[in-house]
Amino acid sequence: MRLAVLSDVHGNAVALDAVLADIVTQSVDATLCLGDHVSGPMDPAGVAERLMTLDGPMIAGNHDRWVVEPRQSGQGTVDRFAAEQLSEVQHKWLAALPATAVFNNEIFLCHGTPASDEQNWIDGWYTGRAAILPNEEWVTSAAEGINYPIMLCGHTHLARSVRLRDGRRIINPGAVGFQLVHGSPDARYAVIERRGGRWFTTLRVVEYDHEAAAAQVVANGFAAWAEVLNSGWAQSAPF
Incomplete structure (x- = not known):
């Protein structure tokens, strides 16, 4: 079994198209999506249109909640923009x-941790956008009570694979649509594969x-996003 894992597209249809084209070359059996799909000032409707055609399981992230429910306290201007589109x-x-x-x-599959779509699991941040492995x-x-060999999460936009002492793995594929501290604007996703009873992980980087x-984002009135999209560095997220 060979699977593609996507997270945090954040409305970036240009990045998503590049990743979907790369997935075609990987001969996967299904594509799994971990949330924060449309909340970005690029092309939320275009992203939704593409994701709705995929064949694997898909979950919601915290920004998806905020797009759907405008009265939730976390909703920001970008979430409202996506909701309108x-x-x-x-x-x-x-x-x-x-x-x-x-x-x-x-x-x-979860977005943040099994308990919360707003918690960070295998990365600690954001003071100065420094990224560290939590203790x-x-x-x-x-991971207590989650008795599956593979556990997937997103939310932090950082690609990382962690193996617990009992052999379970926690994998964050990174973000498709919006890089924060990778130092490059390239899209990220993962391919996981079970061969001979063992799981293997590839963290892929796709230029777009x-x-x-x-x-x-400039045309849509969110110019603060442009520098981050072009550089892959951010001192704070422009949500």
């Missing part, structure tokens, strides 16, 4: 996504026309 059908699709899912009885006790405790995405 989506069709009624796309709103219903987004609202119906679960917070977590299990695929093939061996892969657990082992916290990472392991957050980030300048086109940056032009979209």
Whole structure:
């Protein structure tokens, strides 16, 4: 079994198209999506249109909640922009996504941690946007009761794979649409594969026309996003 894992597209259809084209070359059996799909000032409706055609399980992230429910306290201007761009059908699709899912009885999907779509699991941040690996006790405790060999998360936009002492793996594929501290604008996703009873992980980096995405955010009135999209560095997220 060979699977693509996506997270944090954040409305960036240009990056998503590049990643989907790369996935075609990887001969995967399904594509799994970990949330924060449309909340970005590029092309939220275009992203929704593409994701709705995919064949694997898909969950919601914290920004998806904020797009769907305008009264939630976390919602920002970008979430409101995305909400205004989506069709009624796309709103219903987004609202119906679960917070977590299990695929093939061996892969657990969440956005942040199993308990919260706003918690960071295998990365600690954001003072000065420094990224650190949290302590082992916290990472392991957050996995308590999740008895699957593969656990997937997103939210931090940082690609990382962690193996617990009992052999379970926690994998963050990084962000498709919006880099924060990788130091390059390239899109990130993961390919996981089970061969001979063992799991293997590849964290993939895909170049795309980030300048086109940056032009979209400027045209849509969110110029603060342009520098981050073009550089892959951010002292603070411009949400």
